[in-house]
Amino acid sequence: MNIVVLVKQVPDPEVVIGIKDEGKSLEIEQKFTTNFFDEFAIEEALRLREKHGGKVRVITLGGDKAVEVLRKCVAMGADEVLLFADAAYLNGDGYATALALSKATARGPFDIILCGKQAVDDDRAEVGPMVAQFLGIPHAGGIVKLDVVDGKATADFMSDGGQETVEIPLPALFSAQKGLNEPRVPLVTNVMKAMKATIPRITPQELGMSTDEIGVSGSKVRADRYRLPMKRRKIQMIAGEAPQAAAEAVRILFEVERAL
Amino acid sequence: METALVFVEIKGEEPRKVSLEVLSELRKLTGGGGYVLEAVVLGNLPERAKQNILVYADRLVHITDAVLDQYTSEGYSLALARYAESTKPKLIAAGATRMGRDFLPRVAVLLKTGIASDITEFLWDEESLKFIRPIYGGRVLAEVYFENRAGIVTVRPNAFPLGTPGGVAGEYVAREIGMMPTEIKSKVMDSRAAAKEKVDLTEADIIVSGGRGLKAAENFKLLEDLADAIGATVGATRSVVDAKWREQEDQVGKSGKTVSPKLYIAIGISGAIHHIMGMDTSKLILAINKDPNALIYDYADYGIAADLFEVVPVMTEELKKRLGK
Numbered sequence: 293m294n295i296v297v298l299v300k301q302v303p304d305p306e307v308v309i310g311i312k313d314e315g316k317s318l319e320i321e322q323k324f325t326t327n328f329f330d331e332f333a334i335e336e337a338l339r340l341r342e343k344h345g346g347k348v349r350v351i352t353l354g355g356d357k358a359v360e361v362l363r364k365c366v367a368m369g370a371d372e373v374l375l376f377a378d379a380a381y382l383n384g385d386g387y388a389t390a391l392a393l394s395k396a397t398a399r400g401p402f403d404i405i406l407c408g409k410q411a412v413d414d415d416r417a418e419v420g421p422m423v424a425q426f427l428g429i430p431h432a433g434g435i436v437k438l439d440v441v442d443g444k445a446t447a448d449f450m451s452d453g454g455q456e457t458v459e460i461p462l463p464a465l466f467s468a469q470k471g472l473n474e475p476r477v478p479l480v481t482n483v484m485k486a487m488k489a490t491i492p493r494i495t496p497q498e499l500g501m502s503t504d505e506i507g508v509s510g511s512k513v514r515a516d517r518y519r520l521p522m523k524r525r526k527i528q529m530i531a532g533e534a535p536q537a538a539a540e541a542v543r544i545l546f547e548v549e550r551a552l
Numbered sequence: 553m554e555t556a557l558v559f560v561e562i563k564g565e566e567p568r569k570v571s572l573e574v575l576s577e578l579r580k581l582t583g584g585g586g587y588v589l590e591a592v593v594l595g596n597l598p599e600r601a602k603q604n605i606l607v608y609a610d611r612l613v614h615i616t617d618a619v620l621d622q623y624t625s626e627g628y629s630l631a632l633a634r635y636a637e638s639t640k641p642k643l644i645a646a647g648a649t650r651m652g653r654d655f656l657p658r659v660a661v662l663l664k665t666g667i668a669s670d671i672t673e674f675l676w677d678e679e680s681l682k683f684i685r686p687i688y689g690g691r692v693l694a695e696v697y698f699e700n701r702a703g704i705v706t707v708r709p710n711a712f713p714l715g716t717p718g719g720v721a722g723e724y725v726a727r728e729i730g731m732m733p734t735e736i737k738s739k740v741m742d743s744r745a746a747a748k749e750k751v752d753l754t755e756a757d758i759i760v761s762g763g764r765g766l767k768a769a770e771n772f773k774l775l776e777d778l779a780d781a782i783g784a785t786v787g788a789t790r791s792v793v794d795a796k797w798r799e800q801e802d803q804v805g806k807s808g809k810t811v812s813p814k815l816y817i818a819i820g821i822s823g824a825i826h827h828i829m830g831m832d833t834s835k836l837i838l839a840i841n842k843d844p845n846a847l848i849y850d851y852a853d854y855g856i857a858a859d860l861f862e863v864v865p866v867m868t869e870e871l872k873k874r875l876g877k
Binding site for chain 1: 653660662688690692698699700806833844850852856870
């Protein structure tokens, strides 16, 4: 079984974020981690390989620093990794990113594509469904269970207010939600080995893409400027013993805020 | 005249509230005329939903191909893209529900256009059409626009108020788009509704959320009682869900749901950043945590630094009294 995993390296959720150039760009503390949801995707790929045999190929679109996420995948057990090696790939919208990832995926055989349900930096949740559409294959989003038998996958996902099970013939794409599995922690010896692994890179030319199809140039949605959300007013603590404070809170909700 | 197309999602007998919020907001923005506000429903359309939608739109287009009675991302994306290709709307909008966010990115690829997901504001004037979308879990707001003329947006539930219906019912059009069953490879095997019929967290007006401070799963009864008194939905933090005190679908935060209710009551919640990211856009926040230095107080409007086990039951009683229950 040929499995492709699309991963992303993202700023750590607790990094300091500032705004510069009068709102034209962001200044983000340089501290990175693997996207939370992608770890479930990698783990599921490795489990599928352990059960059905085959190969796990991991692809990431990112800058030089993204080499770290691929080393982690190697340490966890990925067979092949691939990094997009050109700054021109960066800062694209969902469309440009998904187009490049779908082309890289299609360079080899694939039965199953796995990715996280969304990246926790851009919060777009677009790339999974878009890669599936670029490749003309079905997908199931935000899955919490996946079984593969005879070229057919059965997947469970949470809908708004329930749970659904779908049956999808392969090839297909699945995006992973928390609850799919418990990602493994790689052995220290494997981490050491992964540090020395060569990380192959691919240029836009090798992918058969012109620079106006990728990154910002290839984007259909552009960011104009950034700003910080409005700060909430200063908190008002409600004093008094618990019962009095509780009654006062209810009074405020009704009479001051008219929230009820 | 230009068309603004709104995909309306049906749940049970009714349109999703967020779909009507999107129609209301677009009605307001395009109120000056020059636009046809068109609602599109794919598959089953109960009579009650139909009547409800008609007063929010100039036209309701009901695409009736049988394969659309069951939601699949392939079926819905092909049908909507085909319809949009024939009418060329200036904007396609939908609620940023699980379904909307699942299939509209595919529509964007089919139409070779951009998509701005989970927007919270329209910046619409004569010259330009821009949108605000929160990124980094709401820590930054990005102002985005489409490179081309047309584009797709999904709109965060509860970001806009539900308007009063226009009064004049729009026109109803039923049509087939010519979907072949063979075009859809995925098959829904089973669809189980949640045990309790309750308002989804993302669409709730009031949320009562509990954290580790509740100490045990059974103590969530206190929150359930409070929620029942005011028609709220109960949410939970990640650590509570990880401890299996509550279901995954109750989780508010970075790895759970993003919510923007009118009132968010945080009980026994410390205020970890991944929780804040999921609820910071709530209009009014009341926090109850006996630790006066809890982080949650950096993000709340009101706070009660007392024992929740003493505060919550009294609040529930006081609320019932006020509401005549």
